[in-house]
Amino acid sequence: MSFWWNTVALPIIAFMRHAHFPEDATQSYSLFLQAEILPLLGPDPSPESGSPAYPSWMTDDNTPLEFSLVFQKTGEPLVRFAIEPSALPLAGDRTIKTLRNTLHRLSLSLAMKPQFNLSWFDICAEELLLADIQQPPEHMGHPVSETFIGFDCSHYSAAMKVYFMPRIRALVTEESPEEMLTRTTSRLGLEKPWQKIEHFLSRFLPGDRPEIDIVAVDCVPGAKNRLKIYIRTDILSYSHLECFLTLGGTLPSADVSAGLRNARLLWAAMTADGRPAGSSRYFPAGLIYYELRQSRDNPSSKVYLPVRRYLPNDLEISKSIESLDSRLSGYSQFAQTNIPHRELSTRTGIHTYVCCTVKPGGGDISLYYSLEAFAPERTVGLRRAIVRLPSDAQNIATLWVREWELLVSGKQNGDFSLAPDCCLRDLLVFSPTLRMLEGRDRVVRHLQAAPRIFYGFRILGQIAFKIVTDALHLIQGRMHFEDDDATYTAIFTLSSSGNSPWRCWALLTVLNELKKSTIPPNVLGRGAEFDTVIIGAGQAGLATAAQLHQLGLNVCIIERNSRVGDPWRNRYESLQFNTPKDFSHLPYFPFPDDWPMFPSATLVADHLEKYPQILGLDVRTSTETTRAVYDGANKTWTVQLQHSDGSKCTLNSSHLVIATGVDILGGQKPKIPQLPGLTNFRGTIFHSTAVRDAHQWMGKRVVVFGAGCSGHDICMALAKTGAAEVTMVQRSPTAVISREVLLKLFPDLYTGENKPPINVADEFYLALPTPISKILRSAMMGKLAPLDAQVIPSVPLYLAYGMVDIEIYTADSESVVFSSHPGNLILLKGLPSDVVRSIFLWMLHLLIRRAGGYYIDQGCSGLIANGSIKLRQYNSIEALVPNGIIFTDGQKLAADTIIFATGFEADSKPAAFLDESVYNETGKIGGIDDEGETIGLWCPSGHDDLWFAGGDLFNCRFYSRLLALQILRSFERQ
Incomplete structure (x- = not known):
């Protein structure tokens, strides 16, 4: 639905911001548009989709959306929009019950105030819609819609309206709209105001009588309800306009005098010499609206002037609009930024109608816009206007997190929240291992297969908005969520390019913390001397030991070299980091600030030697691991060791971590190419x-x-x-x-x-x-x-x-x-x-x-x-x-x-001191799997209590935390 997002949702959001809507309200409406409104508009009618355009009867432009800004006498402007649903069941299946249920669902999703009520709707539907057995006429192969739905959106409340087109029923039943309205107003207690309108219309000759075009009803409690009748007529002069607004002078002067002043100002602003200036081929008819309430004997009126008939271009229209009232200050600047201005002699304009009410004390001014104003070629410019401030990015991210929550809970299929080519990196959240999945369908299946219930979704910190190229914009943020066992974080990257809406392009989910309290040393062990023994005191072994120690587990590290750091110390003297030191250090003990950006191997070696001393880690140097045997019955390892002086000892451990660097794949045997000669x-x-x-x-x-x-x-x-x-x-x-x-x-x-x-x-x-x-x-x-x-x-x-x-x-x-x-x-x-x-x-x-x-x-x-x-x-x-x-x-x-300088020989066996039976359980360790993850490192190896760790300093810092949490979780599940 990218077409509808670009041409419907984006302009509505833009106009809400122009109307000074609070950001949380805008977010709520944006979610409502995506989840409830856009699906009602039917298939994407863009040329790329191959779907035929739906021939809407709601607007002069035959588009299924009309929206407007309403500048009220008091308070902030309203944003009003109406849609003609093409995705509702049509023909015989389009019953009153179906439409009623749809309206009820829409009202609940928006949590409308005041409380939603359909009593007047039910009466109008019975009198103005075709019966189930009657087929509506067709246009361009589509059954003609009999209704459309409108919304008045204020900052924290919304009202819903349903518009009926009785002329559709009239084409089938041959009864006039006036006859239908006589029955309808009688049932609604509106006979008096309707009789005044009917009397006025009866004064016209049959061939000249204005046509009743639309009848609308509010879906609110009865005391606040109103029936609205729209009559289409060609307005050629102000006297003609005043005649309709006053029902031929029959409405009391006190009711209309203030409103007529607005009407005169509007007519003067829109016409140069008192008569229309534009071509009559562009939407010549205006609309006169009459509002009927039970508490009033007289209707109130409103005029909709088709302004693109009266002025030469949209720029002139926007300037004339601004001159109407102080409430419209700054409008022309807004319009110039966001609306393409066209010469109306060659193309239809963007502004469709300007409307003012005629009621005691004056009234509101409403501005109506064409959907074509925001055609796909305008999307990039509009998006830049919308998403240009940190707060805007924050709002879009907040909306997406709500969608993500629905997706994870299985309440949404992911069409709105995930891009088709999205990628998910799942680090122990929805899977017990490390995964990387590509494509929306795979990602959705993976997320919704998780058996746990997640909750507590919230954004952490600030949201970043980045322009990568003119065609690719990103919003990136971090969020928290949890279940009953653990807390998690996620980094989401939303992208928008071309005509696409904001969707998640990349997602990283990470196990953050287990909810049970930190475990005292060896409390949950299996009777072994240590919770974990780590073979290798290089960067991987030290980082893993530090993380386990921080979680309260009892850890011992075995190192065959005489000093920690010797693998770095024994390299060539010119060896330096290839990455900055602030990026490449171990957890809890970064490199000193006064070090060079790219430290030498000697500096790194000495720092690693200090690492276990500072953190209080148990390291046994000059000690070779000769054999490690697993007891499956007791779930413990027996690790046999030999010291440099020839003495031997044995350690018992619940878990074994092999962190021997390049040795992890079978030894530091130098690779020598077999060159001829x-x-x-x-x-x-x-x-x-x-x-x-x-x-x-x-x-x-x-x-x-x-x-x-x-x-x-x-x-x-x-x-x-x-x-x-x-x-x-x-x-x-x-x-x-x-x-x-x-x-x-x-x-x-x-x-x-x-x-x-x-x-x-x-x-x-x-x-x-x-x-x-x-x-x-x-x-x-x-x-x-x-x-x-x-x-x-x-x-x-x-x-x-x-x-x-x-x-x-x-x-x-x-x-x-x-x-x-x-x-x-x-x-x-x-x-x-x-x-x-x-x-x-x-x-x-x-x-x-x-x-x-x-x-x-x-x-x-x-x-x-x-x-x-x-x-x-x-x-x-x-x-x-x-x-x-x-x-x-x-x-x-x-x-x-x-x-x-050709590296080292690899071996299919992870370590020589392990039994053959262990190799059969672990399979291959190292290399890249089909998803791009390193096989067997930092994740389950295939053996429940055997783990492998390795990599550069960055990977050791980050993944050691995940490995430690997996080991801790294994104790908690016993």
């Missing part, structure tokens, strides 16, 4: 794990295999410390991004005085699942390409090097292939912007999906660009010889040393 080489061979100080290769010719981050860092260190010649051998293409651009891409969640708490920042950072993150970051990178061109001004900027073929579709849809040859660079300078954008998309594939094949430049790329570091391709190697490498083109590369 490798055994013939007489120089020295090292793996990157053995590289500490590059000075030892001063004056040497060194070849480094591997073009990842380690390969780049080692090559740069060699070149800067005086190696005679440095060559990088690359197997696959490498994407390069500078640190400066990386920092621009990084969210400002982790820096500045107003940064949120770290747990909130982490949730927002993870809020966009991979498919959506890829789209958004491609847009951002396209904007940042010129920035990277300034990073290395002395050399041409490159985005990738190696043997690369990239197929790019340019703006004119022509396919162009860019290739780079061994040792060449893909240059950014001089390439068209769409080519640069396509290359960035390829880089994102490497960054996000492959989790490798990229380098965050710290200076090595400039050395490659200026030739200080040579670049060769792995697949062009023919063989190694005693003093170097022979390539397939016959060239020889002399080498004294070869360094393999």
